[in-house]
Amino acid sequence: MMVLSLTLGNVEPTWAIDQGEQAEQRDQKTSLIDRLLELNGVRYVNEEMANQYTENLRTRLLRSGVEVDDTFYRIVQSETSRVIYETYVSTDDFERIYHGLYGHAFSVEELSELVAFYQSPLGQKLVSTSGQIAQQGYIQSTEFANGLLPSIQAALEISLAGAGFDLKNIAQQAGSQTTSPAPTVDQVAGMVKDQCPSGDKRDSVENSINSAKPVYRGQPDYPYLARLLGLTGWVEVGFNVTKDGGTDDIHVTGSNPDVVFNESAIKSVQDYIYCPSRNGSENQKIRIRFEMSE
Structure with missing residues (x-):
């Protein structure tokens, strides 16, 4: 046997x-x-x-x-x-x-x-x-x-911290993937000014392109335990872009492995910034990949 x-x-x-x-x-x-x-x-x-x-x-x-x-x-x-x-x-x-x-x-x-x-x-x-x-x-x-990794990670963070261990720091030592800091309000305003059309020009662009124009899409946080275990995967996220260039109605439409990276992907999309528009844009979709850096 x-x-x-x-x-x-x-x-x-x-x-x-x-x-x-x-x-x-x-x-x-x-x-x-x-x-x-x-x-x-x-x-x-x-x-x-x-x-x-x-x-x-x-x-x-x-x-x-x-x-x-x-x-x-x-x-x-x-x-x-x-x-x-x-x-x-x-x-x-x-x-x-x-x-x-x-x-x-x-x-x-x-x-x-x-x-x-x-x-x-x-x-x-x-x-x-x-x-x-x-x-x-x-x-x-x-x-x-x-599927239990997010709950296990949360429990480990508390227990290990009590014993003098920093799970985040250990994970960062185990893999070189890092997260870029989110831009400041002033930086966002500068990016929008530099990258987005305005006035009549914006109207003409909206009439010719039926898609939201991204200004900022940062890297998602890599769950510490998943990084330590060497897990990679992807999450497909659906969302709407609001008139002011923010995001709402964010939801996961698919992922592999299940659950592990979902929360990180959703939080990442919450920080996305698009060009402001007259009507916003619905039913956007993006696949976010979680891969270990060499």
């Missing part, structure tokens, strides 16, 4: 089976472990890992809006499985690791019981579903955990 193999894989491997055991007992364990590796699917770990790798890649590409032919995924699955098999499963290291792990953890009697279980209908059902359960569980758990 994949879950069992991954869990045991964290244990320091020992060479084959305990050398202190009798030769007959070691032979029994070796035979039982070989059978167990066949029944629980660990022997085919290359296929399972390749399937998970391919499906994770498919998920990421689909979420990014990238569409490729199924041939692409078949090649990815096939080549990944082949490389893992040739460089790991078919080597002595594979035998050494799993014989050592199972042999150290289980007695002959326990190995016999495990073999009997995996030969049963329930054991075979567990093998056939464990990969899908593990994969979907990982994806859904990750999405759920990411």
Whole structure:
């Protein structure tokens, strides 16, 4: 079973089976472990890992809006499985690791019981579903955990500050992305004067261009915890531009990952400045990307 193999894989491997055991007992364990590796699917770990790798890649590409032919995924699955098999499963290291792990953890009697279980209908059902359960569980758990990041960050800021740690400062050390300060009132007035048409000229521009003209759109704050975790993503925001060049009716229309960057994106759009106009402009949309700087 994949879950069992991954869990045991964290244990320091020992060479084959305990050398202190009798030769007959070691032979029994070796035979039982070989059978167990066949029944629980660990022997085919290359296929399972390749399937998970391919499906994770498919998920990421689909979420990014990238569409490729199924041939692409078949090649990815096939080549990944082949490389893992040739460089790991078919080597002595594979035998050494799993014989050592199972042999150290289980007695002959326990190995016999495990073999009997995996030969049963329930054991075979567990093998056939464990990969899908593990994969979907990982994806859904990750999405759920990411959705909690804003709440986790708020709690951590308070607790860490009480212990003498500055989460914001630590995050800034971990990534070089910085936020530009918002312009002052005088700076805004200067930008509007320099960049926006006025009087008759403004009327003619509004009649010929059905779009708001941006004057200032600053960088959003990068959530500290997301930066520390190396998370990147995007948020698509819809909004209206008012007559005086401000923004209102700001709302998220899509995001990836969900929730993590939403609040920062909304606050950023609240500070956007556009050229004043006679009627304003409705149904504006922008995609804000959150990416780590090198």
